[in-house]
Amino acid sequence: MDRVGTISATYRVPYHDKPVYGVVSVPGSKSITNRALAIAALAKGATRLNNALFSDDSRILMAALRTVGYTVNADEASATIDVFGAQTEPLQQRAEYDLFVGNSGTSTRFLTALLALGKGVYRMDGVARMRERPLGDLLNSLRAMGVDVRDLLGTGCPPIEIRGAGLPGGTVSIRGDESSQFVSALLMAAPYAQSPLRIEILGELVSEPYVEMTRSMMAAFGVHTVRRERILEIPKGVYQANTTYDIEPDASGASYFMAAVALCGGEVTIRGLTRESLQGDVAFADVLEQMGCTVTFSSHGVTIARGDEPLRGVDVDLFHLSDTVPTLAAIAPFASSAVTIRNVANIRVKETDRIAACVAELRAFGVEVEEFADGMRISPCRNLREGVSVRTYDDHRMAMAFSLLGMRVHDTQILDPMCVSKTFPTYYEHFEKLLDLS
Numbered sequence: 001m002d003r004v005g006t007i008s009a010t011y012r013v014p015y016h017d018k019p020v021y022g023v024v025s026v027p028g029s030k031s032i033t034n035r036a037l038a039i040a041a042l043a044k045g046a047t048r049l050n051n052a053l054f055s056d057d058s059r060i061l062m063a064a065l066r067t068v069g070y071t072v073n074a075d076e077a078s079a080t081i082d083v084f085g086a087q088t089e090p091l092q093q094r095a096e097y098d099l100f101v102g103n104s105g106t107s108t109r110f111l112t113a114l115l116a117l118g119k120g121v122y123r124m125d126g127v128a129r130m131r132e133r134p135l136g137d138l139l140n141s142l143r144a145m146g147v148d149v150r151d152l153l154g155t156g157c158p159p160i161e162i163r164g165a166g167l168p169g170g171t172v173s174i175r176g177d178e179s180s181q182f183v184s185a186l187l188m189a190a191p192y193a194q195s196p197l198r199i200e201i202l203g204e205l206v207s208e209p210y211v212e213m214t215r216s217m218m219a220a221f222g223v224h225t226v227r228r229e230r231i232l233e234i235p236k237g238v239y240q241a242n243t244t245y246d247i248e249p250d251a252s253g254a255s256y257f258m259a260a261v262a263l264c265g266g267e268v269t270i271r272g273l274t275r276e277s278l279q280g281d282v283a284f285a286d287v288l289e290q291m292g293c294t295v296t297f298s299s300h301g302v303t304i305a306r307g308d309e310p311l312r313g314v315d316v317d318l319f320h321l322s323d324t325v326p327t328l329a330a331i332a333p334f335a336s337s338a339v340t341i342r343n344v345a346n347i348r349v350k351e352t353d354r355i356a357a358c359v360a361e362l363r364a365f366g367v368e369v370e371e372f373a374d375g376m377r378i379s380p381c382r383n384l385r386e387g388v389s390v391r392t393y394d395d396h397r398m399a400m401a402f403s404l405l406g407m408r409v410h411d412t413q414i415l416d417p418m419c420v421s422k423t424f425p426t427y428y429e430h431f432e433k434l435l436d437l438s
């Protein structure tokens with residue numbers, strides 16, 4: 001078996017048909033770490049982030065904040081980051097900056113609004129896939145306010161250039177169905193606008209719990225927003241730095257270990273992930289409960305268990321927790337009836353087209369899958385093809401999700417396995433530790 005550290009081109013998934021048992025501590029949430037970095041930089045005073053995530057996505061945001069003049073000291077060994085909040089002061093430099101955002105949606109969207117607060121010229125570009133991921137609605141809202149921001153290829157995607165002159169504020173409208181990150185980005189920058197900002201969300205708001213996460217975190221730093229359905233009002237204000245801010249374990253990362261129990265049986269506790277979590281993806285536990293698992297939340301974490309009872313199929317709308325789609329898709333063939341995943345059209349513009357990718361890789365195992373514009377229906381399959389090399393499309397969630405399926409199908413290999421470094425560089429260590437303990 002290829003071990004972590006030696007894996008490069010492929011990862012041979014250990015075959016495992018016994019129940020899994022253990023307590024898993026997953027790293028800090030990507031979404032909370034990146035919000036905390038942005039808000040703490042704009043705050044007055046220093047903040048220590050505890051249990052911060054160290055991965056490509058958080059490193060990209062840290063590097064960008066440093067480039068524009070913020071002091072961010074990170075210590076990976078203790079999972080802490082010290083952010084010296086300087087409000088918008090570093091952004092008042094009239095210099096030019098080139099920023100690289102990789103394929104980090106949160107970094108790209110959050111920085112776009114944050115840098116509009118400055119006085120510099122900021123150019124931002126990412127990898128080829130980031131040049132296909134939408135940003136146009138956010139750019140349009142900023143332009144409507146009077147911000148000089150250009151999509152340099154005219155595609156509504158990076159690369160972009162912001163000629164900063166401050167954020168005017170006022171009323172803006174923005175589509176809610178493409179990415180909630182646009183709304184979160186405007187929210188976090190808004191207290192420093194010249195006039196109070198009022199955001200009107202047009203259409204349905206996808207991934208809504210992430211917007212509530214943003215509002216809760218802003219409130220933790222002293223800025224209280226008002227929401228009336230589709231209207232958000234943000235007063236002018238200054239974030240007050242906390243001395244420390246504790247980051248929750250990553251619920252999307254935890255979904256793989258929860259799903260391992262659904263697949264194999266056994267009992268696994270995810271330490272520190274409670275019902276009160278800021279992360280909507282904690283509701284993935286409820287999906288597994290519908291499929292026949294037992295779910296118990298306590299103040300210590302969430303425990304997922306499954307005994308002899310069969311894993312049932314399910315018909316679910318994952319509009320608000322769509323990062324868990326690959327996780328569910330990968331265990332779906334083992335359910336006793338079909339699994340239908342609905343209302344997730346926006347996952348076609350994530351790290352890859354996740355609907356097409358899940359459908360293609362499940363079919364490579366011989367699974368019958370019906371593809372919809374906004375989801376898929378996966379039939380049970382008792383004879384999955386062995387020896388499959390799973391393509392991961394430079395998408396961390398494809399690699400992590402299909403490692404689950406590989407536990408139950410001999411000789412499964414994951415191609416380009418280290419794409420997990422986007423959000424979970426130590427994934428295979430955690431995965432193998434769970435299997436070793438079981």
Ligand SMILES: O=C(O)C1=C[C@@H](OP(=O)(O)O)[C@@H](O)[C@H](O)C1
Binds near residue numbers: 030105179180207322
């Ligand atoms: O705000 C956030 O932290 C996120 C919002 C979601 O994106 P969309 O709002 O684009 O669905 C999610 O998929 C992403 O991983 C993180």
Ligand SMILES: C=C(OP(=O)(O)O)C(=O)O
Binds near residue numbers: 105
């Ligand atoms: C979609 C994701 O990330 P982002 O949009 O932040 O790149 C993800 O982590 O699954």
